[in-house]
Amino acid sequence: MPALLRAIAPTPFVTVQDAGRRGWRRFGVSSSGAMDRMSLAIANALVGNRPTEAALEFAHAAGEWQVDAASCRIAVTGGSFGVTVDGFARSTYSSITLTRGQRFHVAGATDAVWGYLAVAGGLDVPQQFGSPSTHVHTAIGGLGGQAIQPGAVLKLRADLAPAEAEKSIDAPLVQSGPYRMVPGPQDDYFDAASLAGFLTAEYRVTQAMDRMAYYLDGPRLTHRDGYNIITDGVVPGCVQVPGTGMPIVLMRDAPTVGGYPKIGVIIEADLGRFAQQRPGSAISFQAVTQTEAQAIRQRFLARMQIIAEDLGSPRLQLSRPG
């Protein structure tokens, strides 16, 4: 009998995500992957998976699920979501072992947007372009390129929960403060006052936010000479500014190219905590050099590795093969 996880009443934006795909941008394929890599890594580590293993990512809440396997170990991370098993409250940031027929429910958190539900042994989801990550807009990855639909079943690789004791960790302290960005590549498209103002101003995340982009609201940025650039490559974290003068932060599902000037790029170490900002949250930016960004990235990856290793997770591979 196959081991399954049944989506009894999933919320609308549950998708399969891993650490993202690489190598296909030249064909127009977005990288996708978890909006908050640290939370993905911890969810996986709690159930004994590789930190980059594919898990279910959900927005605000995950809904109702049922285990159809002899036993199954799960963990929920990302924020203080309300996890209940058969109606009894359980903790996030703790592994939970369930047996056949048990139902669990993941309700919303007030301190986060994206949550992660990892399953010990991993999800048995086919890879497309080297990753099972879902890109809904182009129907790539996941289950048929879609968000998980009500009634869908996910195959699990393991039919039994691991024999090890349950694991638990305090939700890691998330650094507060401005989001660090490397200015450019088109910061010269903005007048000096606008650029300086941008780095001291307060912006707010608006309701227009999804896996592709977060639209911000705040002081209007002024372009020096127009807002059209010759379309060039973009990556998650790019802060692009269209004619409205309001910044748009490109996120994991962003297209591969864009035609608006980019005032800066939020560094990888800060993109996950940025992604967790709910509409209405006040945010600000701080410029760092490329050298500083590289040092911060190394500390961030080292921290992720220490957390994962403390939980006994297999070593994090900084460079994935292939």
Add this chain to the structure above:
Amino acid sequence: MVNASVQALDRAIAASNLPGIVETAPSFRSLLIIYEPETIDSESLVDAVRRMIAGGLRTRVAAGRSWTVPVAYGSPTDADLLEVAATTGMSRDEVVAIHSSTEFQVYFMGFVPGLPVLGGLPPALHLPRRPDPRPGIAAGCVMIGGMQGLIVPMTMPSGWYILGQTSLRAYRPDEEDPFLFRSGDRIRFRPVTVRELDELSGWPGERFLDVED
């Protein structure tokens, strides 16, 4: 042509075995290089790329692949084709004649998977994009906008103009090689009737490849 330099740099980096390169992606006049700073720091990478450029890039390479793509002009609707004719002051047939006698080059692939952005559109057909993109443009539509052409690989919104449609599918997710075109490929369009296009519709895309690598 600056895009030829972009393509040449892309090839040079691929051939260099420079460590720490995750992937590269060309666009019109720039090359995106994604790298792992754990392996190569940005200064070393920039130095290495500058040396490649200073050493001279091979922008003239033996002609790459070339395609002849059948197009039923004015299909599924000729509204855009007539609008292009009116805007440019030409007849419908003149627009078709210019478009189908041009050799385009795939400048890069992007926006959505498998979409070839085509350079080489004659200035007579340059025209601004629509102010508002239209949703639901179908796979196979052959379009122009700005100074470029494109072939729609999957249903998507677009602010460009539909000149016709082809039976070729630029994105074939179920095939081993899902992408029909590659950056640097050359493309010509051949006018066919809607009936001829129907007959060609079952043909594999590779049948329209004139010159391989």
